[in-house]
Every structure is written in structure tokens, then in C-alpha cells.
Amino acid sequence: MLTQAPKGTKDVLPTEIYKWQALEKMMRTEAELAGFREVRTPVFEHTELFLRSIGDTTDVVQKEMYTFKDKGDRSITLKPEGTAGAARAFLEGRLVSDALPCKMYYINNPIFRYENPQAGRLREHHQFGIECYGAKDASADADVITVAYRFFKKLGVKNLTVKINSIGCPECRKAYLETLRGFMHEHEGKLCETCHTRLERNPMRILDCKSPICQQEVKDAPAMLDMLCDECKEHFECLKSLLEELEIPYVIDSRIVRGLDYYTRTVFELITQTEKGELTICGGGRYDKLVEELGGPATCAVGFGMGIERVLMLVEQEGIEIPKPRTLDVYVTIQTPEAKLPAFKLCQQLREIGLKADCDHNSRSLKVQFKFADKTGAPITVVIGQDELRNGLVKSRDMVSRDEELFYIGEAAGKIAEQLADIDAEQCGTDY
């Protein structure tokens, strides 16, 4: 128990962290190239925020939230998604009165859902997401999609598809829901139990029921896309033509409705094919009514969220190589106790000029120190022994070529830096 992380959580150990850091760097780059700036919001929020924004009939709210009373008797919930907190911060920080659109991204944002863990589905996971407030044109939707698309392209993901759909605005959806309920009532007898409960509350969810019987029944159901009002239709057409112009491959999938209530008009998912079938790696859409719902002025918005663990899973599956940075540039070994201080000082000097350096801290045999140096991957190992000390020198060994050079201890740091630069230049040379 003491040595076991709670169910559905995972440590990222130092041996793995470079993958996260590399992905985060790419995500930041893409977001910032499109003018998004980072926002950081608390891990927990007032429960009402999520009831209001996500919708109290959704599965997320009904059974997946980490909700508890704090010592001040406030109902608190750990973020089950990233948008609500960002929207709250947008309002509370008065960004709504600044020049719009306001473009923000969040990264390494912990998200909590109480559900049964599985590959690519944890109780705590981390999201990268972007949010664009106050931009109504379909180009904003396309803009958001391109950030995700470019990220995956650069990462080297193949078989990338964008699925898009429009679920209309509250006005045209109202008429659609009536028509859909009428249709479902005709087929009520054959629908599964879950779908019966969905019928009144949220009939659109029946459309993506996984039961084959329901799928059969629903085949000829009226589609939202056929009943969009003129404005929504125009918006969707505009998004499609923009994606075509940008040569982003998309398919229309009227079954994407997404699980959260706040979506309006555009909903989309980025999908990739894996051995085990389709994997959703990014999901998002437009939520023009969210800010209003939270008590702010009518402000349209569009964004996406992507799970970093899931991206990482994809990286493994596709065999995408993420270069592993070396832990140390230089390791300094110590042969006698008198060498300890000069070695330690040399490390400090090396760090001063920007080299990753460390020295022995266990006074073990030189052989063991070399073994350790080898494991750190340091291209240079420095030896300070009796002979060197006597002459005020240090010996610097290229771990690949095994060439050794002697430097005066006073100028060793600079010389070692030059030696390292030569080694790196040589390795680059052989690569091409």
C-alpha cells in the first residue's frame, strides 16, 4: 500500500521524463506559433462550475467526478476536464474586456475522472488544450484544428484523420431534438435499456450507442446536419471549405456528438488507426454558450483537449523515436581523497559554463566510477589522480575514441568544453 500509487495513477520517472518534456516543447511551440499563451488554473474548482458547464446529465458529472467537501464545508471537485477552469479564469481575470479573441493554452494539466483504468485511460491524466474566446468565424474553428493537426504531423503520426460534425445551435437543435425524439419513440420497443433513459434526457446519445441492435434501429434516424439553421449550415460549410483549402483530410461523422453539454456547432475529433482499431487522440469543438452559462457576457469560444498519456501511447505504438538527451556531459572521477575538492570545484566550473557535470560522491574504486560514468552516458570522463595532482593537471578521456588529453587544472573547464564540442561535431559529421 505504502509503496503503491493509487489505482489509475502513474509516476513518470526520471528515466522517462524526456519524452514528456519533448512533447510539451512541441505542443508549446505549435500553440505559441498560432498566438496562444499559457494559462494555469487550479487543480480543483467549486463543484457548481462543472455542474453548470459540463451539464448535470452527463456521465462525467453523474458518475466520474472526484467531489468532496473541504473543511470549510465547500463542495470541491478535482478538474474532470480543462475547459471549465479556463473559462472561469477568463471571466474572473476580466480578459473578456480585453481585445478579443483571447487565445490561451494549458499544458500538463492534471485531469481526474473516477472510472475503471485501461490502457490510455487513467484516473489522473494530463491534458494539453487550447481555447480561443471571442472569435466567431469558422476560420477560428479551422485555426484550432490546424494547431492539433500540425502537432501530430510534426510528431510523425501517420493515418491521421479529422472527423467533424456540427450539432447546431440551441435554436436549431431544439427542433432537431423534437424530430429525433419522435423517431426514437417509434423504435422505442427495440432500444436497449440505457437508451430508454437517454430518450427524454439526451436522445442524441442514442446515436452513438454501441449496442448493435440500437445501431440497426438508428440507421435511418434524422441527422442534425440536415436540420441545421441557415447560420449554422453556413458556418459548417465554411469550415469544410477551409479544411479543403488547407489540405487537411477530414470526414464528416454525424455520430460524433461528444459527451459534454457545452458544445455548439462544430465538434471534431482527431483519429488515428492502430492495430486495435481507431484511437481518438484529440477532441474538441465550439462552445458558444459556455461563457454566458457561467454568468459572463455572450462570448463565443472554440478549443480542443488532448491527453498526453494517450499521445505517448501512440508514440510507442508507432515506434516514433524521441531523442534521449544525455544525463551528463562530463563525469569527474576521483582516485585519491585529496582529489575530491579539485574534482568538486571542476564540476562547479563546468556547470558555470553550461556543461552538465557531476563527480563521485561515494569514494569507490576508479573502476566502479568509470562504470558509473559509462552508464550516465557522459561522453567525457575526467580523471584526477595522484599523478595529475602532482603536476596540477587533469586527464580528460573521450569515452568513445578512448583518447585522453591532459589539461592544466586552471584552464580545464574551458578545454573540456572545447573537447566536447569537437566530439559532438564529429558525431554530427558521421550521421550525415
Add this chain to the structure above:
RNA sequence: GUGGGUGUAGUUCAGUGGUUAGAGCGCCAGAUUGUGGCUCUGGAAAUCGUGGGUUCAACUCCCACCACCCACCCCA
């Protein structure tokens, strides 16, 4: 929340009722008294997931719980 599978050294796995539970890799040490990767030799390391039960005897059979994997649900 529902159903299926799994749980033995740090790790990957052998071991299905009978002495002191094994191996590869990893770790530590030596061969190599100032030098890593290869080789050889030795060593440490397991309350056999946890708790209960059946039995003369349980890692092995039964039950419960916990965790992991898979599927459903839902999603990222």
C-alpha cells in the same frame, strides 16, 4: 458500475499438493592494485499480491479483498 484474464527476486518469466522456491537480464563484488562497454567467477536480493479457509502438508486447491491487463460504458 458490469464481465473475462493475470498476480512468484528490481525486472521478464519457470515452478500445479510433499525437503533449504529457480533461471535470464539488472544490481553488488572479484578476476584486472589508475580506466568503462566484452568475457568468466562469486554474492545480495522473494513474508510466492493481502487476508482467511480446506489438508498431515498449500506458491500450487477454495473464498474474499487489493492491484494490473482486456472488453463494455464513456472518453482524452
